[in-house]
Amino acid sequence: MRDFDYVVPKSLDEAVARGKQAEHRFIAGGTLLVDLLRLDVERPAALVDLNAVLSERISWAPNGLTAGALARNSDLADHPDVRRELPALSQALESGASPQIRNLASLGGNLMQRTRCAYFRDPGVAECNKRRPGSGCAALEGYSRMHAVLGGSRACIAVHPSDMSVALLALDAIVRTRRSQGGREIAIADFHALPGETPQVETALEPGEIVTEVFVPASGFSRRSAYVKVRDRAAFAFALASAAVALELSGEKIATARVALGGVATKPWRALEVEAALLGRPPTRETFEAAAKLAANGARTTPHNQFKVELARRVVVRALERAAA
């Protein structure tokens, strides 16, 4: 860890201005950033503390949920309106990390979560295009059991580790931000970036831009939603594969479907082909199994992570069964 400055801005505008400066990093809960500082992966000139300028307020209105970027993961997961109206979000949050980490980790920080790729987290590895753009990717030919089978590129196959973001994707969340020109809204589907040739660019945020709150609309499917996560151990582990799904039923038929995958892709992954295959069908196991076959279409696998293709299908079926129940 190198010496760095610690800055406490007095206003959101000041935070934006500070954050634009070279090598300045925002910190909220710090559950990941402090880890990366200790690993010498992050070497900031200064940390800009957002705790005084953002809100942790969580509020439910008939049109949906508004949560401040500082809302702690545990508070959001345990909020009665979230449990009732957005079960997939509550379940996703509770399946992540440990209670201690959830008590500290913020909503905004979870959205900005960095990959757990072991090569990214080890500065003793020279090749990582995320950490050192242009240096190569050690994971492509390396130990890649945890890595992405969807959305990867020749530059990066690091998996996006967030559970919460997968649920937000299925629920059509909107990310509200502040930058120097003022506020804007970014659809969650546009928030996370594919690695392409620039895996160091992980989100749509501009330098200095800050997530201020997240809005999750109430919809015909948000109540009938579920999150299922499969992992190696029973708790405190990242997903091998996970799925957030939401269904709107009309009579005996599926009128709307949302299916998002976690643990298998370089960003929270919307399985549009699965959704299309569900429409107009009865919510039965046969329907789910047929549709889930499309879950990992276009997958590119390694010998280590090939199993994720089949696992993703099965997780989708289980999540759909839960949501339909």
Added chain:
Amino acid sequence: MTAVGKGIARLDARAKVTGKAQYAAEVPVANLVHAVLVTSTQAAAKVAVDVKDAEHAPGVLAVLTHHNAPKLPGAKTKTGPVDRVLQLLQEDEAPYNDCPIAVVVADTLERARAAAERVAVRYSSGGVQTELRERLAEAYAPKTAGPREPADSSRGDVPAGLEAAFVQIDATYTTTNQHHNPMEMHGLTAVWQGEQSLTVYDTSQGIFGVRKKLATVFGLAESNVRVISRYVGGGFGCKGSPWSHLALCALAARVTGRPVRLVLTRPQMFSLVGYRPRTIQRVVLGADARGKLTAVRHDVTSETSRLDEFSEPSALQTRMLYACPNVATSHRLVRLDVPTPTFTRAPGEATGTFALEVALDELATALKLDPLELRLRNYAERDPHEDKPWSSKELRRCYQQAAERFGWAARRLDPGSQRDGKLLVGWGMATATYPAKQSAASASARIDREGRVLVQAGTQDIGTGTYTIMAQIAADALGVPVDRVRFELGDTSLPETPVSGGSQTASSTGSAVQAAALALKKKLLALGAPLRAPELDLRALDAWLAQRTEPEHRAEARTEEKAERKRYSSHSFGAHFVEVKIDADLRQIRVTRCVSAFAAGKILNPKTAHSQYIGGMVWGIGLALLEHTARDPRNGRVVTRDLADYHVPVHADIPELEVIQVHERDPYVNEIGAKGIGEVGITGMAAAIANAVHHATGKRVRDLPITLDKLL
């Protein structure tokens, strides 16, 4: 008055939970500075180290590399058969990845770390070999299997036994790298008193081995090196041997003339302090139609480094566990560009029982025989390898009591025949076994004029309850209440004892403590202390002590293996019965129930014994389902280098573990009648789980760990 056999809580528990217990890296020392290791990012490489930037970083006192480190004549001298070659900056080489190549010393830990990140290294490497499977052609026979046993064994005629068999099983099993990962990382504080005298506060399972190694490396008299290790936050084998960082810390202290503290980082724990080596084990079984074994072959290949020979003795239990006239075993090693492996909880038996006990399950399946019945039909009434009677063996009762408690009789024979909704249910069992060892040990006991008893032995308490059981043993031997006894350990200035490894502390040090206390009692009685035959008269003793002129009375004793014991074979035994539930679609595996019974001679303290047993069983769950160190074959670097990527079980992975302590009287094993209990709990556990997974799914997984992708 008997303290032994009572489940009293650990005497050191309060100090530990209140933070009063001081560990090696928190002992307060004046004038302290901090050292950080820089380790290589390549293996089998020559290194050139550039320290200019680091030397000028704030707070830096010294940066040691092979360019400037003092030459240590004893750097490569081995102090015993299991001692290791250390990497002490004597050469421009990094034989394995994450090998120490520089030591940075600074006034604060933070500054030392920051400077360490500025050390620049260039490598020239000519290719790395770390894949065991790819180098099997290079396998060779080691001098021994484990520290002592012959690499190969043979009795009877295995080919003839296989010829005569009604059924044969021939299967290959593999186990993977496992790291000990104690909660407390290795760390020490090194303080020189002049040039010739060194004190080290270490976290160690074997302080006398550390003393010997440091004395050898630095050319000191052993009497001028003192090693203190009062509390150890877990060891499991990795703290049983002296490793490079120890001597490097002492070296940094000598060069800077300051007391130096060095604590390994968690990633460094994956390369610098040993690990359980990978094994490839072929087991061939032959049996007649009734399940009686006619032949057993067990051939083990494991890895070692190019620096040292460490052979995982996975076939030893196969020589003695079942009655079979024709048994052959072998151990082979392959040298790779990896760090040296080491003893890891039940080295040999943990991995070896996996192969043997799964093979037996395969045999039971082939014979359509209950797996427990198969074991009983091959029960060894005496040690068939050494051809000696057992000093005691209540394994049959272990099988019976655990099976009954578990409800084993209701098990359906066919795999996949038990379900609980969406969950597949499987029941599996296996035998546990670990040898009862004893080494020479010394202890002293004294009583002062106020009747306070102080018992001392150098030994270590690695979290097992040594402080407590030694006080219990001494109290009973002397005939005083346990709260009168204080037991001191963890200091080489105290009487010498063996390493706390091989489950031998209770038998070795316990025998010495008992002998010292008995000698003290004898001395007191000879001086005319009041007697209520055959014990001291406690009510009169205090008055008698108070009027004596001596400030205290003291006795010492040294014990070793009883001569009589050599006529017997001594082992702890046990049996595990395990239930797993496996999600029919998602294939997530959970151990949902476990009943294990153990017989290990006299149980000195059922409470600490219970903790030892369940600790071993938790390790067995980790070995079976979770733990795996992945090494990148391109450069030999560990990829799973923290506790997020290297999975040890969490609470949610562990069901209630039920332990039955089967009564066993052993008059021969040692003076106190106790066998070891720290390691037997892990043995057989991985096999019982693997067998339950097969029973649930019909799928036989022969490669550990059994992760869900292997069941998809």
